[in-house]
Amino acid sequence: xxxxxxxxxxxxxxxxxxxxxxxxxxxxxxxxxxxxxxxxxxxxxxxxxxxxxxxxxxxxxxxxxxxxxxxxxxxxxxxxxxxxxxxxxxxxxxxxxxxxxxxxxxxxxxxxxxxxxxxxxxxxxxxxxxxxxxxxxxxxxxxxxxxxxxxxxxxxxxxxxxxxxxxxxxxxxxxxxxxxxxxxxxxxxxxxxxxxxxxxxxxxxxxxxxxxxxxxxxxxxxxxxxxxxxxxxxxxxxxxxxxxxxxxxxxxxxxxxxxxxxxxxxxxxxxxxxx
Amino acid sequence: xxxxxxxxxxxxxxxxxxxxxxxxxxxxxxxxxxxxxxxxxxxxxxxxxxxxxxxxxxxxxxxxxxxxxxxxxxxxxxxxxxxxxxxxxxxxxxxxxxxxxxxxxxxxxxxxxxxxxxxxxxxxxxxxxxxxxxxxxxxxxxxxxxxxxxxxxxxxxxxxxxxxxxxxxxxxxxxxxxxxxxxxxxxxxxxxxxxxxxxxxxxxxxxxxxxxxxxxxxxxxxxxxxxxxxxxxxxxxxxxxxxxxxxxxxxxxxxxxxxxxxxxxxxxxxxxxxxxxxxxxxxxxxxxxxxxxxxxxxxxxxxxxxxxxxxxxxxxxxxxxxxxxxxxxxxxxxxxxxxxxxxxxxxxxxxxxxxxxxxxxxxxxxxxxxxxxxxxxxxxxxxxxxxxxxxx
Numbered sequence: 001x002x003x004x005x006x007x008x009x010x011x012x013x014x015x016x017x018x019x020x021x022x023x024x025x026x027x028x029x030x031x032x033x034x035x036x037x038x039x040x041x042x043x044x045x046x047x048x049x050x051x052x053x054x055x056x057x058x059x060x061x062x063x064x065x066x067x068x069x070x071x072x073x074x075x076x077x078x079x080x081x082x083x084x085x086x087x088x089x090x091x092x093x094x095x096x097x098x099x100x101x102x103x104x105x106x107x108x109x110x111x112x113x114x115x116x117x118x119x120x121x122x123x124x125x126x127x128x129x130x131x132x133x134x135x136x137x138x139x140x141x142x143x144x145x146x147x148x149x150x151x152x153x154x155x156x157x158x159x160x161x162x163x164x165x166x167x168x169x170x171x172x173x174x175x176x177x178x179x180x181x182x183x184x185x186x187x188x189x190x191x192x193x194x195x196x197x198x199x200x201x202x203x204x205x206x207x208x209x210x211x212x213x214x215x216x217x218x219x220x221x222x223x224x225x226x227x228x229x230x231x232x233x234x235x236x237x238x239x240x241x242x243x244x245x246x247x248x249x250x251x252x253x254x255x256x257x258x259x260x261x262x263x264x265x266x267x268x269x270x271x272x273x274x275x
Numbered sequence: 276x277x278x279x280x281x282x283x284x285x286x287x288x289x290x291x292x293x294x295x296x297x298x299x300x301x302x303x304x305x306x307x308x309x310x311x312x313x314x315x316x317x318x319x320x321x322x323x324x325x326x327x328x329x330x331x332x333x334x335x336x337x338x339x340x341x342x343x344x345x346x347x348x349x350x351x352x353x354x355x356x357x358x359x360x361x362x363x364x365x366x367x368x369x370x371x372x373x374x375x376x377x378x379x380x381x382x383x384x385x386x387x388x389x390x391x392x393x394x395x396x397x398x399x400x401x402x403x404x405x406x407x408x409x410x411x412x413x414x415x416x417x418x419x420x421x422x423x424x425x426x427x428x429x430x431x432x433x434x435x436x437x438x439x440x441x442x443x444x445x446x447x448x449x450x451x452x453x454x455x456x457x458x459x460x461x462x463x464x465x466x467x468x469x470x471x472x473x474x475x476x477x478x479x480x481x482x483x484x485x486x487x488x489x490x491x492x493x494x495x496x497x498x499x500x501x502x503x504x505x506x507x508x509x510x511x512x513x514x515x516x517x518x519x520x521x522x523x524x525x526x527x528x529x530x531x532x533x534x535x536x537x538x539x540x541x542x543x544x545x546x547x548x549x550x551x552x553x554x555x556x557x558x559x560x561x562x563x564x565x566x567x568x569x570x571x572x573x574x575x576x577x578x579x580x581x582x583x584x585x586x587x588x589x590x591x592x593x594x595x596x597x598x599x600x601x602x603x604x605x606x607x608x609x610x611x612x613x614x615x616x617x618x619x620x621x622x623x624x625x626x627x628x629x630x631x632x633x634x635x636x637x638x639x640x641x642x643x644x645x646x647x648x649x650x651x652x653x654x655x656x657x658x659x660x661x662x663x664x665x666x667x
Contacts, residue, residue: 035333039341073591079580080591103333115579118651142325149326149351155395156349156361156388157330186341187334202329212577226320226328251293251318253332257340258293 012091016057016084017064022049026121027094030056031085033103033127034201035194036187037063040102043260044267052098057088061193070193078104078200082111089119098271100124102256103227104201106219106236111206113215122274123217124267127228127253128236131205138207141229147202151195210239217243218270220255220263227253244270286362288379294319294336297376306383308355324351324359335366339377343368349388352381361388443501450494457487496632500619500639510545513667516599519546520574523553527561531569539576540597541667544644549664552640553601555633556660560603563658572603578666585647595666596646604657613650634660 012018019038028048030041038056045054059081061067074080085108089097097120101109106128113120132140133147189197217240221233230247237245246266250259280287286303290296296314304311307322314321320328327350339345344367352360364381461484472480517539524534534557542549557572564570576599584590608616619635634650637660641648644664652658 033333035330036337036341040337042341071589071591074589076591077580077593079582079593083582111580114577115581142329146325146329149324150329152392153326153330153349153351155399156391187338212579224318224320225332227332251295252336254336254340257337 008091012088015065015069016060016088018055018057018088018092021045021054021056022052024048024050024052024054026052026096026098028052028054028098028100029085029089029094030054031099031101031105031109032056032058032062033101033105034197035103035189037189039063039186040254040257044256044264047260047264047268055088055092055094057084059084059197061190061197063188067190067193070190072196075193075196075200078108078111078204078206081105081108081200082115085109085112086116086119089116095119096121098122098124100126100267101128102126103128103253104197104204107204107206107209110209110213110217110240113217114209114212117214120215122271123213123215124220124270125217125236126220126256126263127222127225127233128219129228129232130207130210130236130239132202132227133205135205138235139229139231141226141232142202144203147198150202151198154191154195154198207235207239210236211241213240214242218267219243219245220266221245221247222250222252222255222259223247224251225253246270286364286379286381288319288322288381290319290377290379292375294377296322303381306354306360307352313355322352324353327351327353339366339368349384350381361385363387439501443498446494446501447498454487454491454494457483458491461487497619500632500636510547511543512546513541514544514546514549516540516542516549516576516597516664519550520553520599523550523557524572524574526554527557532561532564533569533571535571535573537573537575539574539599540578542597542644542664543667544664548640548643552637552662555637555640556601559633560601560605560658563603563605563607565604565606570603570605572601575600575602579663581663583645583665596663597666599662599664600659601662602657602659607652607654607657609654610652613652616650617648 017038030038030045032038032040037058041056045056048054058065060069060071060075071080074083085099088094089112099109099112099120099122101107101123103126106123106125107130109120109123109125113123129140131138132142133144134140134142219233219237219240221228221230223230225233234245237243246269248255248259248262248266250262252258256263281301283300283302286306287298287300288296288303289298296317296319299311299314301311304314319331323331330350335345335348335350344365346365348364348366350362350364352362354360360383362381363384364379366377366379368375368377370376461480464480465484469477517536520539521536524536528534560572561570576597579596579598580593581596582590583592583594616634617638619632638648641662641664646662646664648663649661650658651661
C-alpha cells in the first residue's frame, strides 16, 4: 500500500477530497458530473472494491472541497478540470488508470487521456455528449435559451446551493431527525462554481477532440436520457477511435443511481476484455 | 388518486423508480391542462421545461436519491399548451412494495418568483460591482509585485548574459590558443624518430594527442552551444512541419533506416531552427540504433490545448499546441535518466561520438519557441521524444 504521508499527496487529497477504497492493484478513478459530487458513485463503487483500488474525488467547489481553491482562470475551460484529474494522478502516482466519467466528466476524461495517453488504460463514459447545443445538422438536444433558463433557475434554488442568497443555517434546530450536517452536504455546490461549470458543460463543443482520443473507451448509453440522447451517445462512439458502445435499459441521465446493478455489469463486462 | 386528495389546493405527484408518473392529483392535472389518464406511466419530463429537465436530471434526481428528501426546490413546469409555471416543491422517497417512490408536493409561485428575481438581480449587480472592485485591487497588487520581480529578474538575467558572453569569448579564443599550441608541439613530437622515445614515452605521447583532440572537439561543441544566435523575431512564421520533417527524414533515410512521417499540423516557429531540431533528433535515433537490425522511426502529431503559463503558479491560459512524438526502436536508455539526457555534456553511452550535445541543443531550440520537450525510453525497446510547439 502506498503511503499518502508526503505533503504533496496530503495536499492533493485534501484539495480534491480524494477517497480510497478496496484492495485491488489497478486503479479505477470515478469522476462525477455537473450537479452533484462523488456521493453519486456510492451505489456502483463498492462493487469494484474487491478487484480494484477505487479512487473518488470532488471537483473544486463541489462536495467537501474548499471553494477558496477555485481559480476562475483555470476553470474557464474544461482543460482546467482535465488538469484536476491529471494533477490527482501525478501527485498520487496513479498509473494504468481506468477512468470512469459521468456526463461532462466523460469529455473531461477524454481531454485528460488525450493529454497523457500513457497514464490511462481505459476511459468509460457514462452518458457522454460532445456538444449539447444543436448546430446545423448536428443534434445535441438543446438550444442556447434552454441553458440561459437553466442558469436562471439555479439562481432561484438558493437553498440547494452553498453561499447564496438563502439563509445559510436552516431548520433552526427544530428538525434534529434530519442529521443536518450529513444530509445537507449531498450535491452541495457553490452557486458561482456550479453556474460556471454549467456554462462550460452545456455551451462546450468537444466534437473536434473525439478523433484525438487514443485510449480505448466505452460509451454507456441509457434509454430516455434527455441530457444525452441516443443519437448523441452514438455520435461520440462513432467519432472516437477504439470506442465501444453499450446500451443499457436503465432510464434517465443517472443510470449509476437508478440502475446501479446494470451499470456495474456493463462496466465489468467491458473491463473483462482487458487481456 | 383517492377522492380526498382531489380537494387539496396544491399539486401532488408520485414518481416510480424510473421517474415515470405513478399518480397525480386533480389540482396538478387542472394546473397543467392534462387528464390523469394522459399522464400516468409517462416520464416526468413531459411536465418540465427543457431547463427543468436538465436541472432535474443532473441535480434534483441525484440529490433526492441520496438524501431521500429535499425541500424548497424551485422548478419550472410546463403545461400541455407549453405555458411555464414556476413552482416550489418538496420531495420525499418512501419504499412501497420494494420499490422506491418519490412523493412531490408543489404550489405555483408566480408573484414570489418575480420578487425573488428582482432581489437576486439587485444582489447580483451589487456583488458584481464589489467583486470587480476586489478583483481590480488584487490584480493591481499582483501587477505591482510582478513588476518588481520582473525588474529584479531582468537585472539578474543581464548579469548572467554578460557572464555567458565572457565565457563564450574565453572558449572561442582564450582556450583555443593554448590548445593550438599543445597540438602543434604534440605534432612536432610525433614527427621525431621512433627511437627517440622509450615505449612509455611513446604511450604517453599518444595519450596527450588523443586527449587534446578530444578537448578540441569538446570546445568546438561548447562554442556551438553557447554561440547559438538568438532567433530574430522576423524569421518566425507558419512552418509546414510535415514538409519540413519529410525533408529532414530524407537526409537520414537509408535502406535500413526507415522514417514514417504521419500527418503533421502547422506550427509557429523558425523554419531553419526547427529543421536543426529534427536533425538532432534523427541523428540521435540513427546513432543509438540497434546494431543488428533495421531502424524504424515514427513521427506523429496531434493538436492539444495546453496552459501557456509554464513558470507562474496559478496562472492559466489554454492555447493550442502541437504535440509531435518521435519514436524510434533503437537501443533506448534507462528511463531514470529521462531528465538528464537534456543536460549539456551529459552522455549515457561513453563510446558514442560527440559530447552529447544533441538533446541539449534540441531543448534550447524548443524552449526558444516557447515549447516543451520530454523523453521516455526503455532499454532495448527504443526512445520516444515528445515535443510541444505553439500551433500556427
